[in-house]
Amino acid sequence: MDLKWIGEQYQETSKYSRGKIGGARWTEDTDPGTYKIYPDALRVVELPEPKFVAGDSLWDAMRERRSIRRYSNQPISLVELSNLIWSFAGITKETAHYILRTAPSAGALYPIETYLVVNNIAGLEQGVYHHDVRRFALEMLKKGKFGEKTADACLGQNMCETAAVVFIWTAVVPRCRSKYHERAYRYIYMDAGHIGQNVYLAATAMNFGCCGIGAFYDDEVNAIVDADGKIETAVYLATVGKK
Secondary structure (H helix, E strand, C coil): CCCCCHHHHHHHHCCCECCECCCCCCCCCCCCCCCCCCCCCCEEEECCCCCCCCCCCHHHHHHHCCCCCCCCCCCECHHHHHHHHHHHHCEEEECCCCEEECCCCHHHCCCEEEEEEECCECCECCEEEEEECCCCEEEEEEECCCHHHHHHHCCCCCHHHHCCEEEEEEEEHHHHHHHHHHHHHHHHHHHHHHHHHHHHHHHHHCCEEEEEECCCCHHHHHHHHCCCCCCEEEEEEEEEEEC
């Protein structure tokens, strides 16, 4: 097969077939650990317990889900933010070998890390935060307004300024590649897709607007969260705000 494009080459060389599983193996990866924490965070904000209220059914949320790009200037509460984060990163079960969350992950490796650009969350200072999964807390990494910078990094999508929060999801590549080798990149993007759909449905059920973002200048988004673009790199974003 004459493969012209990198995408085609990758799709072909990472295929599983009978008698051939795994492809090329990586030897330089070391275990990065399942959870990323920031011991020197500017501030740690413990998230309140999610508060679930009767509302739309799952089926209603699926039917009503749309990409919403226009938001009001009303803030989202910390409890509402907690609900949103729990929808895709909440721990639901611990076993002897795995800690499972609300969104699935290949091999329960969970290579996706969550960062937030906080624009308008009641009681939460504007800035860039990281979600500590184990503590269900937010670690403040940078203070200030980053909405405009995020919009610029997303090809001028101004909803990054008007949304209450922008989620930035990165992949810690070795976390998945150490087991799945070349195939890991497929799984990383699947994992990001699972997360994105969960937050879409949670936002819809809460009557919020949500919009996923796949078009962005990689290095500029990486710079916002101080990811190196190799070991850890941005893969997906989403804006959420009140309609």
